[in-house]
Amino acid sequence: MKSKGKPSVILVVLLILTIVGLFLASKFLDSYKIRIITLSGIYVTLGLSMNLINGFTGMFSLGHAGFMAIGAYTVGILTMPISMKEMNFFMQPIVPCLANVEWGFLPALLAAGIVAGLAGFLIGAPVLRLTDDYLAIATLGFAEIIRVVFTNTQSLTNGALGLKGIPNYTNIWWSWGVAFVTIWFMAFLIRGSYGKAFLAIKEDEVAARSMGINLFKHKVMSFSFGSFFAGVAGGLLAALLGTIDPNMFRITLTFNILLIVVLGGLGNIGGTVVSAVVVTVMMEALRFLDESINLGFIQLKGIPGMRMVVFSMILILVVLIKREGLPGKTKRV
Protein backbone atom coordinates (compact mmCIF):
# COMPACT_ATOMS: atom_id res chain seq x y z
CA MET A 1 0.00 0.00 0.00
CA LYS A 2 1.19 3.44 -0.82
CA SER A 3 1.19 5.97 1.98
CA LYS A 4 -1.46 8.54 1.34
CA GLY A 5 0.52 11.56 2.42
CA LYS A 6 3.49 11.38 0.09
CA PRO A 7 2.09 11.84 -3.39
CA SER A 8 -0.13 14.70 -2.32
CA VAL A 9 2.88 16.54 -0.87
CA ILE A 10 4.59 16.23 -4.23
CA LEU A 11 1.44 17.40 -5.94
CA VAL A 12 1.12 20.43 -3.66
CA VAL A 13 4.76 21.33 -4.29
CA LEU A 14 4.19 20.94 -8.05
CA LEU A 15 1.08 23.06 -7.85
CA ILE A 16 2.85 25.83 -5.96
CA LEU A 17 5.80 25.70 -8.35
CA THR A 18 3.46 25.94 -11.33
CA ILE A 19 1.59 28.88 -9.83
CA VAL A 20 4.86 30.66 -9.07
CA GLY A 21 6.05 29.86 -12.58
CA LEU A 22 2.85 31.19 -14.11
CA PHE A 23 3.10 34.30 -11.97
CA LEU A 24 6.68 34.92 -13.03
CA ALA A 25 5.75 34.25 -16.64
CA SER A 26 2.88 36.71 -16.55
CA LYS A 27 5.21 39.33 -15.06
CA PHE A 28 8.31 38.95 -17.21
CA LEU A 29 7.40 37.35 -20.56
CA ASP A 30 6.14 39.19 -23.59
CA SER A 31 2.50 38.93 -24.61
CA TYR A 32 3.18 36.36 -27.36
CA LYS A 33 4.74 33.91 -24.95
CA ILE A 34 2.05 34.51 -22.38
CA ARG A 35 -0.51 33.73 -25.05
CA ILE A 36 1.17 30.40 -25.77
CA ILE A 37 1.16 29.53 -22.08
CA THR A 38 -2.51 30.47 -21.89
CA LEU A 39 -3.22 28.30 -24.90
CA SER A 40 -1.36 25.40 -23.25
CA GLY A 41 -3.73 25.64 -20.31
CA ILE A 42 -6.71 25.35 -22.62
CA TYR A 43 -5.17 22.34 -24.34
CA VAL A 44 -4.56 20.69 -20.98
CA THR A 45 -8.30 20.87 -20.33
CA LEU A 46 -9.05 19.64 -23.84
CA GLY A 47 -6.59 16.79 -23.63
CA LEU A 48 -7.94 15.65 -20.27
CA SER A 49 -11.54 15.82 -21.40
CA MET A 50 -10.79 13.66 -24.42
CA ASN A 51 -8.70 11.33 -22.32
CA LEU A 52 -11.67 10.73 -20.03
CA ILE A 53 -13.71 9.48 -22.98
CA ASN A 54 -11.06 7.83 -25.14
CA GLY A 55 -8.43 6.93 -22.60
CA PHE A 56 -10.18 5.99 -19.40
CA THR A 57 -13.44 4.62 -20.71
CA GLY A 58 -11.93 3.24 -23.91
CA MET A 59 -14.53 4.67 -26.25
CA PHE A 60 -13.33 6.24 -29.44
CA SER A 61 -14.93 9.63 -29.91
CA LEU A 62 -13.92 12.13 -32.56
CA GLY A 63 -16.58 14.68 -31.71
CA HIS A 64 -14.49 17.07 -29.68
CA ALA A 65 -14.47 19.93 -32.17
CA GLY A 66 -18.26 19.93 -32.14
CA PHE A 67 -18.52 20.25 -28.38
CA MET A 68 -15.88 22.96 -28.40
CA ALA A 69 -17.91 24.83 -31.01
CA ILE A 70 -20.97 24.64 -28.79
CA GLY A 71 -19.00 26.00 -25.84
CA ALA A 72 -17.27 28.69 -27.87
CA TYR A 73 -20.53 29.97 -29.32
CA THR A 74 -22.26 29.90 -25.95
CA VAL A 75 -19.57 32.06 -24.41
CA GLY A 76 -19.38 34.28 -27.48
CA ILE A 77 -23.09 34.99 -27.57
CA LEU A 78 -23.54 35.34 -23.83
CA THR A 79 -20.61 37.62 -23.07
CA MET A 80 -20.66 39.84 -26.12
CA PRO A 81 -21.74 43.43 -25.35
CA ILE A 82 -25.19 44.35 -26.65
CA SER A 83 -23.91 47.04 -29.01
CA MET A 84 -21.37 44.59 -30.45
CA LYS A 85 -24.14 42.11 -31.13
CA GLU A 86 -25.95 44.65 -33.26
CA MET A 87 -22.79 45.22 -35.27
CA ASN A 88 -22.17 41.50 -35.71
CA PHE A 89 -25.66 40.51 -36.73
CA PHE A 90 -26.13 42.86 -39.64
CA MET A 91 -27.34 40.19 -42.05
CA GLN A 92 -30.14 39.06 -39.84
CA PRO A 93 -30.89 40.26 -36.30
CA ILE A 94 -30.12 37.92 -33.46
CA VAL A 95 -33.01 36.01 -31.88
CA PRO A 96 -34.71 38.43 -29.48
CA CYS A 97 -34.24 36.39 -26.32
CA LEU A 98 -30.44 36.62 -26.69
CA ALA A 99 -30.22 40.17 -27.96
CA ASN A 100 -30.11 41.83 -24.56
CA VAL A 101 -28.04 39.45 -22.50
CA GLU A 102 -24.55 40.22 -21.34
CA TRP A 103 -23.24 37.77 -18.82
CA GLY A 104 -20.07 37.68 -16.77
CA PHE A 105 -17.32 35.30 -17.85
CA LEU A 106 -17.69 32.67 -15.12
CA PRO A 107 -21.43 32.10 -15.55
CA ALA A 108 -20.94 32.09 -19.33
CA LEU A 109 -18.18 29.47 -19.05
CA LEU A 110 -20.37 27.33 -16.83
CA ALA A 111 -23.21 27.71 -19.29
CA ALA A 112 -20.85 26.69 -22.09
CA GLY A 113 -19.94 23.54 -20.20
CA ILE A 114 -23.53 22.74 -19.34
CA VAL A 115 -24.83 23.24 -22.88
CA ALA A 116 -21.99 21.13 -24.31
CA GLY A 117 -22.47 18.51 -21.62
CA LEU A 118 -26.19 18.36 -22.36
CA ALA A 119 -25.44 18.01 -26.04
CA GLY A 120 -23.02 15.22 -25.15
CA PHE A 121 -25.73 13.54 -23.12
CA LEU A 122 -28.32 13.82 -25.88
CA ILE A 123 -25.89 12.63 -28.54
CA GLY A 124 -24.29 10.01 -26.37
CA ALA A 125 -27.49 8.32 -25.26
CA PRO A 126 -28.30 6.92 -28.69
CA VAL A 127 -24.81 6.62 -30.16
CA LEU A 128 -22.82 5.05 -27.37
CA ARG A 129 -24.31 1.65 -28.06
CA LEU A 130 -21.98 1.50 -31.04
CA THR A 131 -18.49 0.06 -30.82
CA ASP A 132 -15.10 1.62 -31.62
CA ASP A 133 -15.02 2.52 -35.25
CA TYR A 134 -18.73 3.08 -35.66
CA LEU A 135 -18.66 5.33 -32.64
CA ALA A 136 -15.72 7.22 -34.09
CA ILE A 137 -17.48 7.88 -37.34
CA ALA A 138 -20.82 8.72 -35.69
CA THR A 139 -19.26 11.25 -33.31
CA LEU A 140 -17.25 12.71 -36.15
CA GLY A 141 -20.54 12.99 -37.99
CA PHE A 142 -22.12 14.84 -35.10
CA ALA A 143 -19.27 17.31 -34.98
CA GLU A 144 -19.77 17.94 -38.70
CA ILE A 145 -23.53 18.32 -38.26
CA ILE A 146 -22.98 20.88 -35.51
CA ARG A 147 -20.62 22.80 -37.78
CA VAL A 148 -23.07 22.76 -40.67
CA VAL A 149 -25.94 23.80 -38.41
CA PHE A 150 -23.91 26.67 -36.99
CA THR A 151 -23.06 27.80 -40.51
CA ASN A 152 -26.74 27.98 -41.37
CA THR A 153 -28.41 29.35 -38.26
CA GLN A 154 -27.85 32.97 -39.18
CA SER A 155 -29.94 34.53 -36.43
CA LEU A 156 -28.35 32.45 -33.69
CA THR A 157 -24.69 32.10 -34.61
CA ASN A 158 -24.34 34.68 -37.38
CA GLY A 159 -23.66 31.84 -39.82
CA ALA A 160 -20.47 31.66 -41.80
CA LEU A 161 -19.54 35.23 -40.84
CA GLY A 162 -18.78 34.09 -37.33
CA LEU A 163 -18.67 36.25 -34.24
CA LYS A 164 -16.24 39.10 -33.85
CA GLY A 165 -15.45 41.22 -30.83
CA ILE A 166 -15.94 38.65 -28.09
CA PRO A 167 -14.49 40.24 -24.93
CA ASN A 168 -11.00 38.89 -24.24
CA TYR A 169 -11.59 37.60 -20.75
CA THR A 170 -9.29 34.61 -21.03
CA ASN A 171 -5.90 35.15 -19.47
CA ILE A 172 -3.24 32.91 -18.04
CA TRP A 173 -5.12 32.55 -14.73
CA TRP A 174 -8.45 31.66 -16.25
CA SER A 175 -7.00 29.04 -18.56
CA TRP A 176 -4.75 27.44 -15.96
CA GLY A 177 -7.37 27.84 -13.25
CA VAL A 178 -9.76 25.79 -15.34
CA ALA A 179 -6.94 23.35 -16.17
CA PHE A 180 -6.26 22.78 -12.46
CA VAL A 181 -9.94 22.28 -11.73
CA THR A 182 -10.06 19.74 -14.58
CA ILE A 183 -6.98 17.90 -13.33
CA TRP A 184 -8.43 17.76 -9.84
CA PHE A 185 -11.80 16.61 -11.11
CA MET A 186 -10.33 13.87 -13.30
CA ALA A 187 -8.10 12.60 -10.50
CA PHE A 188 -11.06 12.64 -8.14
CA LEU A 189 -13.32 10.86 -10.62
CA ILE A 190 -10.81 8.20 -11.55
CA ARG A 191 -9.97 7.36 -7.96
CA GLY A 192 -13.59 6.85 -7.06
CA SER A 193 -15.93 4.01 -7.89
CA TYR A 194 -16.90 5.65 -11.18
CA GLY A 195 -13.30 5.63 -12.30
CA LYS A 196 -13.01 1.93 -11.45
CA ALA A 197 -16.11 1.28 -13.50
CA PHE A 198 -14.71 3.29 -16.45
CA LEU A 199 -11.48 1.31 -16.38
CA ALA A 200 -13.37 -1.95 -16.15
CA ILE A 201 -15.41 -0.98 -19.21
CA LYS A 202 -12.23 -0.18 -21.08
CA GLU A 203 -10.58 -3.46 -20.20
CA ASP A 204 -13.48 -5.71 -21.05
CA GLU A 205 -17.04 -4.64 -21.62
CA VAL A 206 -18.54 -8.07 -21.29
CA ALA A 207 -16.71 -8.81 -18.06
CA ALA A 208 -17.62 -5.38 -16.69
CA ARG A 209 -21.26 -5.99 -17.47
CA SER A 210 -21.30 -9.33 -15.80
CA MET A 211 -19.82 -7.73 -12.69
CA GLY A 212 -22.93 -5.61 -12.50
CA ILE A 213 -21.58 -2.40 -13.99
CA ASN A 214 -24.24 -0.46 -15.84
CA LEU A 215 -22.40 0.03 -19.14
CA PHE A 216 -24.81 2.52 -20.61
CA LYS A 217 -24.96 4.76 -17.56
CA HIS A 218 -21.20 4.93 -17.16
CA LYS A 219 -20.50 5.47 -20.83
CA VAL A 220 -23.02 8.30 -21.10
CA MET A 221 -21.64 9.81 -17.91
CA SER A 222 -18.06 9.73 -19.09
CA PHE A 223 -19.11 11.15 -22.45
CA SER A 224 -21.17 13.97 -20.88
CA PHE A 225 -18.38 14.96 -18.48
CA GLY A 226 -15.89 14.95 -21.32
CA SER A 227 -18.21 17.11 -23.42
CA PHE A 228 -18.70 19.47 -20.48
CA PHE A 229 -14.99 20.18 -20.21
CA ALA A 230 -14.61 20.38 -23.99
CA GLY A 231 -17.33 23.02 -23.95
CA VAL A 232 -15.63 25.00 -21.19
CA ALA A 233 -12.32 24.83 -23.07
CA GLY A 234 -14.10 25.95 -26.24
CA GLY A 235 -15.46 28.91 -24.30
CA LEU A 236 -12.00 29.80 -23.04
CA LEU A 237 -10.68 29.60 -26.58
CA ALA A 238 -13.42 31.90 -27.87
CA ALA A 239 -12.63 34.49 -25.22
CA LEU A 240 -8.92 34.17 -25.95
CA LEU A 241 -9.22 34.64 -29.70
CA GLY A 242 -12.07 37.14 -29.69
CA THR A 243 -13.20 35.90 -33.10
CA ILE A 244 -14.79 32.58 -33.95
CA ASP A 245 -16.41 31.05 -37.01
CA PRO A 246 -17.79 27.59 -37.74
CA ASN A 247 -14.84 26.58 -39.92
CA MET A 248 -12.46 26.78 -36.97
CA PHE A 249 -14.10 23.69 -35.56
CA ARG A 250 -13.12 21.19 -38.20
CA ILE A 251 -11.72 17.76 -37.57
CA THR A 252 -8.20 19.23 -37.60
CA LEU A 253 -8.89 20.57 -34.14
CA THR A 254 -9.92 17.14 -32.91
CA PHE A 255 -6.76 15.76 -34.48
CA ASN A 256 -4.58 18.08 -32.39
CA ILE A 257 -6.27 16.92 -29.23
CA LEU A 258 -6.00 13.29 -30.26
CA LEU A 259 -2.29 13.84 -30.78
CA ILE A 260 -1.98 15.19 -27.24
CA VAL A 261 -3.88 12.26 -25.79
CA VAL A 262 -1.89 9.65 -27.71
CA LEU A 263 1.45 11.24 -26.89
CA GLY A 264 0.53 11.62 -23.23
CA GLY A 265 -0.73 8.09 -23.01
CA LEU A 266 -4.35 7.01 -23.14
CA GLY A 267 -5.59 7.06 -19.59
CA ASN A 268 -2.70 9.00 -18.12
CA ILE A 269 -3.49 12.33 -16.45
CA GLY A 270 0.06 13.52 -15.79
CA GLY A 271 1.21 12.50 -19.25
CA THR A 272 -1.66 14.35 -20.87
CA VAL A 273 -0.82 17.55 -19.01
CA VAL A 274 2.81 17.39 -20.06
CA SER A 275 2.05 16.47 -23.66
CA ALA A 276 -0.59 19.23 -23.93
CA VAL A 277 2.02 21.81 -22.99
CA VAL A 278 4.70 20.24 -25.19
CA VAL A 279 2.41 19.97 -28.24
CA THR A 280 1.12 23.52 -27.88
CA VAL A 281 4.61 24.93 -27.55
CA MET A 282 5.85 22.81 -30.48
CA MET A 283 2.93 23.92 -32.62
CA GLU A 284 4.20 27.45 -32.16
CA ALA A 285 7.89 26.65 -32.23
CA LEU A 286 7.58 24.75 -35.50
CA ARG A 287 5.69 27.58 -37.11
CA PHE A 288 8.90 28.41 -38.95
CA LEU A 289 8.34 25.26 -41.02
CA ASP A 290 5.26 26.79 -42.54
CA GLU A 291 7.05 29.98 -43.39
CA SER A 292 10.21 28.23 -44.53
CA ILE A 293 11.51 30.26 -47.42
CA ASN A 294 13.87 28.27 -49.55
CA LEU A 295 15.39 24.87 -49.10
CA GLY A 296 17.33 25.10 -52.32
CA PHE A 297 15.46 22.36 -54.10
CA ILE A 298 11.95 23.19 -53.07
CA GLN A 299 10.18 26.45 -52.47
CA LEU A 300 7.74 26.57 -49.62
CA LYS A 301 6.69 30.07 -49.00
CA GLY A 302 4.17 30.47 -46.24
CA ILE A 303 2.64 27.08 -46.89
CA PRO A 304 0.66 25.87 -43.94
CA GLY A 305 1.26 22.17 -44.16
CA MET A 306 4.82 21.25 -43.30
CA ARG A 307 4.11 21.68 -39.62
CA MET A 308 1.17 19.32 -39.74
CA VAL A 309 3.17 16.86 -41.84
CA VAL A 310 5.66 16.71 -38.99
CA PHE A 311 2.91 16.30 -36.42
CA SER A 312 1.09 13.59 -38.27
CA MET A 313 4.37 11.75 -38.73
CA ILE A 314 4.97 11.99 -35.00
CA LEU A 315 1.50 10.57 -34.37
CA ILE A 316 2.04 7.61 -36.69
CA LEU A 317 5.51 6.94 -35.29
CA VAL A 318 4.27 7.02 -31.71
CA VAL A 319 1.49 4.60 -32.55
CA LEU A 320 3.87 2.31 -34.43
CA ILE A 321 6.46 2.30 -31.67
CA LYS A 322 4.16 2.11 -28.69
CA ARG A 323 1.85 -0.41 -30.32
CA GLU A 324 0.80 -2.64 -27.45
CA GLY A 325 1.44 0.14 -24.98
CA LEU A 326 -1.67 1.87 -26.17
CA PRO A 327 -4.59 0.40 -24.32
CA GLY A 328 -7.52 -0.79 -26.33
CA LYS A 329 -10.17 -3.37 -26.29
CA THR A 330 -10.80 -5.92 -28.97
CA LYS A 331 -7.74 -7.93 -29.69
CA ARG A 332 -7.73 -10.67 -32.22
CA VAL A 333 -7.51 -13.92 -30.36
Added chain:
Amino acid sequence: MGDFSILFQHLANGISLGSLYALIAIGYTMVYGILRLINFAHGDIFMLGVYITFYGILYTPIPWWLVFLIAPTITGFIGLLLEKIAYKPLREAPRTTILISAIGASFFLQNLGIVIFGGRPRAFPVPRILNRVIKLGGVSINVVAFIIPTVTVLLLVGLNYFINKTKTGMAMRALAKDYETASLMGIDVNKIISITFFLGSFLAAVGGIMWGARYPQLMPLMGTMPGLKSFIAAVIGGIGNITGAVIGGFILGLGEIMLVALLPRLTGYRDAFAFVLLIIILLVKPSGIMGDKITEKV
Protein backbone atom coordinates in the same frame (compact mmCIF):
# COMPACT_ATOMS: atom_id res chain seq x y z
CA MET B 1 -42.62 19.29 -69.71
CA GLY B 2 -40.28 21.76 -68.14
CA ASP B 3 -40.65 20.05 -64.81
CA PHE B 4 -39.83 16.72 -66.36
CA SER B 5 -36.63 17.90 -67.99
CA ILE B 6 -35.48 19.45 -64.75
CA LEU B 7 -36.25 16.25 -62.90
CA PHE B 8 -34.32 14.32 -65.51
CA GLN B 9 -31.37 16.64 -65.04
CA HIS B 10 -31.43 16.11 -61.29
CA LEU B 11 -31.65 12.37 -61.77
CA ALA B 12 -28.64 12.40 -64.08
CA ASN B 13 -26.69 14.48 -61.55
CA GLY B 14 -27.72 12.22 -58.72
CA ILE B 15 -26.75 9.08 -60.59
CA SER B 16 -23.32 10.35 -61.52
CA LEU B 17 -22.64 11.60 -57.99
CA GLY B 18 -23.90 8.28 -56.67
CA SER B 19 -21.58 6.37 -59.01
CA LEU B 20 -18.61 8.33 -57.68
CA TYR B 21 -19.56 7.65 -54.08
CA ALA B 22 -20.00 4.00 -54.99
CA LEU B 23 -16.53 3.73 -56.53
CA ILE B 24 -14.87 5.25 -53.48
CA ALA B 25 -17.07 3.29 -51.09
CA ILE B 26 -15.90 -0.02 -52.57
CA GLY B 27 -12.37 0.68 -51.30
CA TYR B 28 -13.64 1.28 -47.78
CA THR B 29 -15.84 -1.74 -47.77
CA MET B 30 -13.21 -4.16 -49.12
CA VAL B 31 -10.62 -3.05 -46.57
CA TYR B 32 -13.15 -3.12 -43.77
CA GLY B 33 -14.33 -6.54 -44.80
CA ILE B 34 -10.87 -8.03 -44.37
CA LEU B 35 -9.13 -5.93 -41.74
CA ARG B 36 -12.10 -4.44 -39.84
CA LEU B 37 -10.42 -1.07 -40.27
CA ILE B 38 -11.85 2.25 -41.36
CA ASN B 39 -9.16 3.38 -43.74
CA PHE B 40 -9.44 7.06 -42.90
CA ALA B 41 -6.78 7.86 -45.48
CA HIS B 42 -8.86 6.48 -48.35
CA GLY B 43 -10.33 9.90 -49.15
CA ASP B 44 -6.82 11.30 -49.36
CA ILE B 45 -5.72 8.49 -51.66
CA PHE B 46 -8.60 9.62 -53.86
CA MET B 47 -7.18 13.16 -53.73
CA LEU B 48 -3.71 11.91 -54.68
CA GLY B 49 -5.23 10.12 -57.67
CA VAL B 50 -6.72 13.36 -58.94
CA TYR B 51 -3.49 15.29 -58.49
CA ILE B 52 -1.37 12.61 -60.16
CA THR B 53 -3.70 12.78 -63.14
CA PHE B 54 -3.50 16.56 -63.11
CA TYR B 55 0.29 16.54 -63.24
CA GLY B 56 0.32 13.68 -65.72
CA ILE B 57 -1.81 15.58 -68.21
CA LEU B 58 -0.21 18.99 -67.80
CA TYR B 59 3.46 18.16 -67.31
CA THR B 60 4.12 14.98 -69.26
CA PRO B 61 3.78 14.33 -72.98
CA ILE B 62 1.68 11.24 -72.28
CA PRO B 63 -1.75 11.41 -73.95
CA TRP B 64 -4.60 11.99 -71.56
CA TRP B 65 -6.31 8.64 -72.05
CA LEU B 66 -3.10 6.86 -71.14
CA VAL B 67 -2.71 9.08 -68.08
CA PHE B 68 -6.21 8.01 -67.09
CA LEU B 69 -4.87 4.44 -66.94
CA ILE B 70 -1.44 5.10 -65.47
CA ALA B 71 -2.52 7.47 -62.70
CA PRO B 72 -4.89 5.00 -61.00
CA THR B 73 -2.17 2.34 -61.19
CA ILE B 74 0.31 4.63 -59.45
CA THR B 75 -2.35 5.53 -56.90
CA GLY B 76 -3.00 1.85 -56.36
CA PHE B 77 0.65 1.33 -55.49
CA ILE B 78 0.55 4.29 -53.10
CA GLY B 79 -2.41 2.68 -51.36
CA LEU B 80 -0.49 -0.57 -51.14
CA LEU B 81 2.51 1.25 -49.70
CA LEU B 82 0.33 3.03 -47.17
CA GLU B 83 -0.86 -0.31 -45.86
CA LYS B 84 2.69 -1.64 -45.61
CA ILE B 85 3.91 1.37 -43.63
CA ALA B 86 1.03 2.48 -41.44
CA TYR B 87 -1.22 -0.54 -40.99
CA LYS B 88 0.74 -3.74 -41.43
CA PRO B 89 2.92 -3.37 -38.31
CA LEU B 90 -0.25 -2.87 -36.29
CA ARG B 91 -2.20 -5.83 -37.56
CA GLU B 92 -2.15 -7.59 -34.20
CA ALA B 93 -2.60 -4.40 -32.18
CA PRO B 94 -5.90 -3.26 -30.65
CA ARG B 95 -8.33 -1.77 -33.12
CA THR B 96 -8.19 1.70 -31.61
CA THR B 97 -4.46 1.82 -32.22
CA ILE B 98 -4.71 1.09 -35.90
CA LEU B 99 -7.57 3.57 -36.19
CA ILE B 100 -5.35 6.29 -34.73
CA SER B 101 -2.65 5.34 -37.21
CA ALA B 102 -5.20 5.67 -40.01
CA ILE B 103 -6.21 9.13 -38.84
CA GLY B 104 -2.55 10.09 -38.66
CA ALA B 105 -1.98 8.77 -42.18
CA SER B 106 -4.94 10.78 -43.45
CA PHE B 107 -3.56 14.01 -42.01
CA PHE B 108 -0.13 13.18 -43.25
CA LEU B 109 -1.33 12.78 -46.84
CA GLN B 110 -3.47 15.91 -46.71
CA ASN B 111 -0.69 18.08 -45.44
CA LEU B 112 1.86 16.48 -47.70
CA GLY B 113 -0.56 17.44 -50.46
CA ILE B 114 -0.57 21.03 -49.26
CA VAL B 115 3.22 21.06 -49.14
CA ILE B 116 3.77 19.48 -52.56
CA PHE B 117 0.79 20.73 -54.55
CA GLY B 118 0.23 24.02 -52.75
CA GLY B 119 -2.89 25.09 -50.94
CA ARG B 120 -4.22 27.11 -53.85
CA PRO B 121 -7.11 25.48 -55.75
CA ARG B 122 -6.19 24.22 -59.23
CA ALA B 123 -8.37 23.67 -62.27
CA PHE B 124 -8.58 20.10 -63.51
CA PRO B 125 -7.71 19.89 -67.23
CA VAL B 126 -10.79 18.18 -68.60
CA PRO B 127 -10.12 16.72 -72.08
CA ARG B 128 -12.31 18.48 -74.63
CA ILE B 129 -14.03 15.29 -75.71
CA LEU B 130 -15.42 14.84 -72.25
CA ASN B 131 -16.27 18.45 -71.75
CA ARG B 132 -19.18 18.69 -74.15
CA VAL B 133 -22.79 19.41 -73.52
CA ILE B 134 -25.29 17.45 -75.55
CA LYS B 135 -28.96 18.14 -76.00
CA LEU B 136 -31.32 15.30 -75.34
CA GLY B 137 -34.95 16.16 -75.95
CA GLY B 138 -34.66 19.66 -74.56
CA VAL B 139 -32.40 18.61 -71.70
CA SER B 140 -28.80 19.67 -71.95
CA ILE B 141 -26.47 17.29 -70.19
CA ASN B 142 -22.72 17.11 -69.90
CA VAL B 143 -21.21 14.05 -71.56
CA VAL B 144 -19.42 13.27 -68.31
CA ALA B 145 -22.75 12.65 -66.64
CA PHE B 146 -23.15 9.68 -68.99
CA ILE B 147 -19.59 8.49 -68.90
CA ILE B 148 -19.42 8.30 -65.13
CA PRO B 149 -22.20 5.73 -64.63
CA THR B 150 -21.00 3.76 -67.67
CA VAL B 151 -17.43 3.48 -66.43
CA THR B 152 -18.70 2.66 -62.97
CA VAL B 153 -20.87 -0.17 -64.24
CA LEU B 154 -18.03 -1.58 -66.32
CA LEU B 155 -15.65 -1.50 -63.38
CA LEU B 156 -18.25 -3.10 -61.15
CA VAL B 157 -18.79 -5.95 -63.58
CA GLY B 158 -15.02 -6.47 -63.75
CA LEU B 159 -14.66 -6.37 -59.99
CA ASN B 160 -17.56 -8.73 -59.54
CA TYR B 161 -15.93 -11.21 -61.90
CA PHE B 162 -12.61 -10.85 -60.12
CA ILE B 163 -14.05 -11.44 -56.67
CA ASN B 164 -16.43 -14.24 -57.52
CA LYS B 165 -14.63 -16.11 -60.26
CA THR B 166 -10.88 -15.93 -59.62
CA LYS B 167 -8.79 -17.69 -57.05
CA THR B 168 -7.52 -14.43 -55.57
CA GLY B 169 -11.07 -13.21 -55.29
CA MET B 170 -12.01 -16.38 -53.48
CA ALA B 171 -9.13 -15.85 -51.06
CA MET B 172 -10.38 -12.32 -50.40
CA ARG B 173 -13.85 -13.58 -49.64
CA ALA B 174 -12.45 -16.25 -47.37
CA LEU B 175 -10.40 -13.71 -45.43
CA ALA B 176 -13.39 -11.46 -45.03
CA LYS B 177 -15.51 -14.33 -43.81
CA ASP B 178 -13.11 -15.66 -41.24
CA TYR B 179 -9.65 -14.16 -41.00
CA GLU B 180 -8.07 -16.74 -38.69
CA THR B 181 -9.34 -19.84 -40.38
CA ALA B 182 -8.53 -18.52 -43.83
CA SER B 183 -4.97 -17.65 -42.84
CA LEU B 184 -4.56 -21.17 -41.50
CA MET B 185 -5.63 -22.57 -44.86
CA GLY B 186 -2.48 -21.43 -46.58
CA ILE B 187 -3.76 -18.15 -47.96
CA ASP B 188 -0.99 -15.59 -48.34
CA VAL B 189 -2.60 -12.97 -46.14
CA ASN B 190 -0.10 -10.22 -46.91
CA LYS B 191 -0.50 -10.65 -50.63
CA ILE B 192 -4.28 -10.60 -50.50
CA ILE B 193 -4.33 -7.52 -48.30
CA SER B 194 -1.93 -5.76 -50.67
CA ILE B 195 -4.17 -6.62 -53.60
CA THR B 196 -7.18 -5.33 -51.69
CA PHE B 197 -5.52 -2.02 -51.01
CA PHE B 198 -4.31 -1.77 -54.59
CA LEU B 199 -7.78 -2.40 -55.99
CA GLY B 200 -9.49 -0.05 -53.55
CA SER B 201 -7.04 2.76 -54.28
CA PHE B 202 -7.23 2.12 -58.01
CA LEU B 203 -11.00 2.47 -57.99
CA ALA B 204 -10.79 5.55 -55.79
CA ALA B 205 -8.41 7.14 -58.28
CA VAL B 206 -10.72 6.34 -61.20
CA GLY B 207 -13.52 7.89 -59.17
CA GLY B 208 -11.21 10.84 -58.52
CA ILE B 209 -10.50 11.43 -62.20
CA MET B 210 -14.20 11.43 -62.99
CA TRP B 211 -14.83 13.64 -59.98
CA GLY B 212 -12.28 16.06 -61.40
CA ALA B 213 -14.03 16.01 -64.76
CA ARG B 214 -17.33 16.73 -63.05
CA TYR B 215 -16.21 19.25 -60.41
CA PRO B 216 -12.94 20.54 -61.84
CA GLN B 217 -11.51 22.21 -58.77
CA LEU B 218 -8.55 20.55 -57.09
CA MET B 219 -7.56 21.11 -53.48
CA PRO B 220 -5.40 19.00 -51.17
CA LEU B 221 -8.31 18.75 -48.75
CA MET B 222 -10.78 17.78 -51.44
CA GLY B 223 -10.72 14.12 -50.40
CA THR B 224 -12.06 14.59 -46.89
CA MET B 225 -15.74 15.12 -47.61
CA PRO B 226 -16.14 12.63 -50.48
CA GLY B 227 -14.15 10.19 -48.37
CA LEU B 228 -16.35 10.52 -45.32
CA LYS B 229 -19.51 10.43 -47.38
CA SER B 230 -18.41 7.35 -49.29
CA PHE B 231 -17.65 5.66 -46.03
CA ILE B 232 -21.16 6.52 -44.93
CA ALA B 233 -22.40 5.04 -48.20
CA ALA B 234 -20.55 1.84 -47.36
CA VAL B 235 -22.14 1.74 -43.91
CA ILE B 236 -25.61 2.40 -45.30
CA GLY B 237 -25.25 -0.46 -47.73
CA GLY B 238 -23.77 -2.77 -45.13
CA ILE B 239 -20.04 -2.51 -44.62
CA GLY B 240 -18.02 -5.39 -46.01
CA ASN B 241 -20.54 -5.92 -48.78
CA ILE B 242 -19.62 -4.63 -52.24
CA THR B 243 -23.13 -4.61 -53.67
CA GLY B 244 -24.19 -2.81 -50.54
CA ALA B 245 -21.53 -0.15 -51.06
CA VAL B 246 -22.86 0.52 -54.55
CA ILE B 247 -26.45 0.71 -53.36
CA GLY B 248 -25.40 2.99 -50.50
CA GLY B 249 -23.50 5.22 -52.90
CA PHE B 250 -26.53 5.66 -55.12
CA ILE B 251 -28.86 6.28 -52.19
CA LEU B 252 -26.51 8.95 -50.88
CA GLY B 253 -25.82 10.61 -54.24
CA LEU B 254 -29.44 10.71 -55.32
CA GLY B 255 -30.56 11.71 -51.84
CA GLU B 256 -28.20 14.66 -51.68
CA ILE B 257 -29.11 15.98 -55.11
CA MET B 258 -32.83 15.46 -54.52
CA LEU B 259 -32.68 17.16 -51.14
CA VAL B 260 -31.27 20.28 -52.72
CA ALA B 261 -33.63 20.02 -55.71
CA LEU B 262 -36.84 19.47 -53.80
CA LEU B 263 -36.14 21.49 -50.69
CA PRO B 264 -33.97 24.42 -51.81
CA ARG B 265 -34.24 25.96 -48.36
CA LEU B 266 -32.13 23.15 -46.96
CA THR B 267 -29.31 23.66 -49.48
CA GLY B 268 -26.95 24.80 -46.74
CA TYR B 269 -27.54 21.58 -44.85
CA ARG B 270 -26.46 19.40 -47.77
CA ASP B 271 -23.25 18.28 -46.11
CA ALA B 272 -25.13 17.29 -42.97
CA PHE B 273 -27.54 15.05 -44.89
CA ALA B 274 -25.11 12.16 -45.17
CA PHE B 275 -24.29 12.25 -41.48
CA VAL B 276 -27.92 12.38 -40.43
CA LEU B 277 -28.57 9.39 -42.67
CA LEU B 278 -25.59 7.61 -41.11
CA ILE B 279 -26.83 8.10 -37.59
CA ILE B 280 -30.33 6.95 -38.49
CA ILE B 281 -28.95 3.82 -40.13
CA LEU B 282 -26.65 3.10 -37.20
CA LEU B 283 -29.54 3.34 -34.80
CA VAL B 284 -32.09 1.46 -36.85
CA LYS B 285 -30.05 -1.18 -38.63
CA PRO B 286 -26.35 -0.93 -37.78
CA SER B 287 -25.48 -3.76 -40.14
CA GLY B 288 -26.74 -1.74 -43.11
CA ILE B 289 -29.09 -2.70 -45.90
CA MET B 290 -27.19 -5.70 -47.23
CA GLY B 291 -25.05 -6.47 -44.21
CA ASP B 292 -24.97 -9.64 -42.20
CA LYS B 293 -26.01 -9.53 -38.62
CA ILE B 294 -23.04 -8.51 -36.48
CA THR B 295 -22.50 -10.85 -33.59
CA GLU B 296 -20.55 -9.79 -30.57
CA LYS B 297 -17.61 -12.09 -30.05
CA VAL B 298 -16.47 -12.68 -26.52
